[in-house]
Amino acid sequence: MKRDLRLLSSGTAGIFTLCVATLAAASRPNILYIMTDDHAAHAISAYGSRVNQTPHMDRLAQEGIRFDRCYAVNSICTPSRACILTGKYSHQNGVPVFNAFDGTQPHVAKYLQAAGYHTGIIGKWHLGSDPTGFDHWEILPGQGVYFNPVLYDSDGARSYPGYVTDVITDLAIEFLSKRPAEKPFYLMVHHKAPHREWVPDEKYRLQFAGRQIPEPPTLHDDYATRTDALREQQQSVFLDLTRRDLKLKPPRGVALKDQAAWLNVKPTEVELTNAAGQVVKLTGDALNRWKYQRYLQDYLACVQSVDDNIGRLLDWLDRHNLRENTLVVYTSDQGFFLGDHGLYDKRFFYEESARMPFLVRWPAGIKPGSVSNGLAINCDFAPTFMELAGLPIPADMQGRSLLPLFRGGRPADWRSSFYYRYYHDPGHHNTRAHYGVRTDTHKLIYFWKKDQWECFDLVNDPQELRNIYQDPAAQPVVAKLKEELYRLKRELRDQDEFSTQLPKDGVDGPPKKWKPGYGPQNRNPQS
Numbered sequence: 001m002k003r004d005l006r007l008l009s010s011g012t013a014g015i016f017t018l019c020v021a022t023l024a025a026a027s028r029p030n031i032l033y034i035m036t037d038d039h040a041a042h043a044i045s046a047y048g049s050r051v052n053q054t055p056h057m058d059r060l061a062q063e064g065i066r067f068d069r070c071y072a073v074n075s076i077c078t079p080s081r082a083c084i085l086t087g088k089y090s091h092q093n094g095v096p097v098f099n100a101f102d103g104t105q106p107h108v109a110k111y112l113q114a115a116g117y118h119t120g121i122i123g124k125w126h127l128g129s130d131p132t133g134f135d136h137w138e139i140l141p142g143q144g145v146y147f148n149p150v151l152y153d154s155d156g157a158r159s160y161p162g163y164v165t166d167v168i169t170d171l172a173i174e175f176l177s178k179r180p181a182e183k184p185f186y187l188m189v190h191h192k193a194p195h196r197e198w199v200p201d202e203k204y205r206l207q208f209a210g211r212q213i214p215e216p217p218t219l220h221d222d223y224a225t226r227t228d229a230l231r232e233q234q235q236s237v238f239l240d241l242t243r244r245d246l247k248l249k250p251p252r253g254v255a256l257k258d259q260a261a262w263l264n265v266k267p268t269e270v271e272l273t274n275a276a277g278q279v280v281k282l283t284g285d286a287l288n289r290w291k292y293q294r295y296l297q298d299y300l301a302c303v304q305s306v307d308d309n310i311g312r313l314l315d316w317l318d319r320h321n322l323r324e325n326t327l328v329v330y331t332s333d334q335g336f337f338l339g340d341h342g343l344y345d346k347r348f349f350y351e352e353s354a355r356m357p358f359l360v361r362w363p364a365g366i367k368p369g370s371v372s373n374g375l376a377i378n379c380d381f382a383p384t385f386m387e388l389a390g391l392p393i394p395a396d397m398q399g400r401s402l403l404p405l406f407r408g409g410r411p412a413d414w415r416s417s418f419y420y421r422y423y424h425d426p427g428h429h430n431t432r433a434h435y436g437v438r439t440d441t442h443k444l445i446y447f448w449k450k451d452q453w454e455c456f457d458l459v460n461d462p463q464e465l466r467n468i469y470q471d472p473a474a475q476p477v478v479a480k481l482k483e484e485l486y487r488l489k490r491e492l493r494d495q496d497e498f499s500t501q502l503p504k505d506g507v508d509g510p511p512k513k514w515k516p517g518y519g520p521q522n523r524n525p526q527s
């Protein structure tokens with residue numbers, strides 16, 4: 001009976017208030033939300049990865065549900081985090097770029113806290129203001145660092161020895177151990193990994209250093225038929241990875257003061273010492289392929305630590321009899337290009353970047369081994385947690401609860417398209433701003449500053465290599481997609497066609513409670 005009430009639609013707010021009041025706290029599901037930074041779904045074996053194995057993430061898929069079409073609506077770190085918290089698009093939550101989140105606005109943690117949940121956030125927050133709505137928070141300043149990280153809370157900063165992914169999990173387990181037993185919990189565990197500059201722990205660095213990672217089929221994409229945006233970007237594996245990204249060490253002759261500049265160079269030739277002690281110079285195609293290997297080896301090694309630590313958390317839940325009624329989510333703030341289209345980073349509305357991994361285990365409510373093809377977006381997470389907690393979904397949240405999809409199938413009135421918008425132009429990688437629409441079968445993208453369009457048939461061209469925008473045969477579908485695009489813009493109240501006035505960038509400054517003596521903590525690239 002209690003569960004039936006919890007799963008009622010959001011239109012029955014009055015009944016819900018009653019339900020929440022009468023439900024015993026213990027019957028409401030706990031929510032453990034685990035999120036990484038920049039982990040693409042195609043680097044998870046449950047999603048068919050060709051490049052790595054992730055047994056603990058796979059466990060979530062086997063014991064719960066795998067969403068194959070879950071997307072960030074603005075594929076970049078800080079904006080996606082704001083969408084997740086508020087259930088609203090960037091133009092409604094005030095975070096289109098790397099600007100500070102206004103913590104006075106309502107969001108899911110605040111609602112859950114007010115409804116009696118014990119709420120916590122541990123790890124990478126990256127929203128430029130201190131968290132609100134959490135009983136306990138302890139976060140990395142800005143991007144944080146991979147080794148011996150500093151985290152801070154409302155009382156100040158502490159330094160923790162060790163590797164950041166392990167440290168964040170330790171702190172998450174501490175939160176769970178100390179939680180008040182009479183309350184359900186909502187814990188967000190936000191990892192820094194596998195964000196650039198992809199620094200693995202020593203064990204996995206060594207394990208992956210010798211691996212030959214398969215290249216993606218689009219690594220050498222020539223961008224034929226596509227717009228100038230792809231030719232102008234500066235997020236190319238071959239052209240834009242720096243010596244720092246590639247973990248090259250400054251030679252002895254480079255003075256300490258000049259080392260940062262040396263590391264920021266994007267090398268066009270690299271000298272390596274081989275196993276026989278000979279110096280080998282890499283240029284051209286050999287250098288390009290080596291860059292891809294160095295990038296993926298470190299990226300995947302970072303993912304492996306995340307996978308281990310997800311296993312630790314799942315084991316902890318099992319040992320403490322919390323498995324049955326804890327909803328565990330694994331996701332990432334967006335996807336990432338793993339050499340796909342020759343790129344790293346994210347930002348673009350192409351599949352590898354915008355698609356998020358989304359794995360959910362909840363034995364009390366999800367059949368093991370489920371798969372959903374329904375179009376889901378990051379704005380859906382907050383409404384999902386609201387409904388799960390038996391709360392009415394606020395009318396201004398723009399996402400929709402995923403609970404009907406958790407139960408299997410897809411309701412007849414489920415969305416058949418969604419809207420996307422990226423603003424950060426030129427940003428860190430000279431990425432052109434764009435907006436667009438994806439349906440079950442097609443994608444239309446408009447680079448508004450260039451006045452250039454791309455359209456892809458995702459059924460016949462899932463790798464998005466052939467822009468059919470100009471094809472005479474595609475004109476009926478292009479017209480329909482445009483109609484849908486402008487319908488969604490109206491529905492979502494995004495009437496600012498070109499958005500040239502953006503909030504000020506830069507959320508990586510020191511925290512308010514920063515104590516001198518720990519810095520500098522933010523030498524990593526911002527994105």
Ligand code: CA
Nearest residue numbers: 037038077333
């Ligand atoms: Ca990110």
